[in-house]
Amino acid sequence: MPELPEVETVRRGLDKLTVKQTIEGGEVLLERTLAYPFSVSEFYSSIKDKAIAFWQRRGKYLLAQLVDNAQKPQGWLGVHLRMTGQLLWTKQTDTLQKHTRVRLFFPHNQELRFVDTRTFGKVWLVPPQTSPETIITGLQKLGAEPFAAEFSATYFADKLSKRRRNIKILLLDQAIVAGIGNIYADEALFRSGIHPTTIATDLTPTQITKLHQAIIEVLQTAINKGGTTFSDFLNLLGVNGNYGDSALVYGRKGEPCRICGTSIEKIKLGGRSCHFCPNCQI
Missing domain, CATH: 1.10.8.50 (Helicase, Ruva Protein; domain 3)
Structure with missing residues (x-):
């Protein structure tokens, strides 16, 4: 299972490659990967035309702040890789990996793929004006971050x-x-x-x-x-x-x-x- 250093490595890569880019659409290939909302169509409509302002990490969770064209917050995209999850930045025309579960489409033929062999990984879309902890309840149970002042x-x-x-x-x-x-x-x-x-x-x-x-x-x-x-x-x-x-x-x-x-x-x-x-x- 990816631990803090692996998730932080992914977060830094996401910040370099996806920030300020608009999500043009998506595809959910395995519905149970989507932890919230439960409707795939709602996920599509909520994610489309939103841009990523930044990524942050909490424990082993990844969280992207979504914004609209006016840079107004529009909720969060949450990901937990669990045992075998991978986020890969590819071309939309590249051959799909066998265990691709969710695809997010970006400009210039780019794509963010969530690949997960064991299918334990999860993706959440947190609605606007909602705290991520309300939807991603596992966040409520986390202790101090090792690099935070709280972890004395x-x-x-x-x-x-x-x-x-x-x-x-x-x-x-x-x-x-x-x-x-x-x-x-x-x-x-x-x-x-x-x-x-x-x-x-x-x-x-x-x-x-x-x-x-x-x-x-x-x-x-x-x-x-x-x-x-x-x-x-x-x-x-x-x-x-x-x-x-x-x-x-x-x-x-x-x-x-x-x-x-x-x-x-x-x-x-x-x-x-x-x-x-x-x-x-x-």
Whole structure:
């Protein structure tokens, strides 16, 4: 599943390629991809002739502010890639990818395609004068953004202070920190020297501070490298992310730790894979 760095990489690409461009029309090829409105015809009529003012990211959600010709706000376009979703900027005449679900047509024969193999991804069209959180209810449940001032070491410590669960599982809780998934939870725990099965209430203040900093650092590093491609992720132009080549533990079961040489181990926690170094993480 694309995580914060992958979604942020897509957002930056969307800002460069689609901002100030008018949507001339669209096509919904799989109706259940459209989470709101429930009417495809309403989606078509609402999206047509609207321009994109900017894109923003909240957790793993992408949100585009739509405007009319007078630059008056006309609602929002929301997208969640979920497990296998991709947004691709192509020519309208290019051959359709097998799993294309939604198409948005732009001037000069350009097109934004939502491609999704597993069909878990969703698209929303939020009406004018409506808060995105009202329609995209998952936004209501998100915790602090890792790069926001709200995500302080104090905030993080407070969120963990009464949680008697494995720290790895808590890092995946979007109500604590928005945008972290399996890859970067493993990487942040390695950087901070914390074993993934450690109970949150057993962490020392020093460990929490180190983990807080590691989260920010690993996410920024991954963004700088264009995200991670282990399976389906591609950026807007169909290019792989490069972070996977420098991952310290994720996807490296049996390989030597880049720090101490000990074999990286993989276990299951809460149904999710978990990679760690048994020597560096205690």
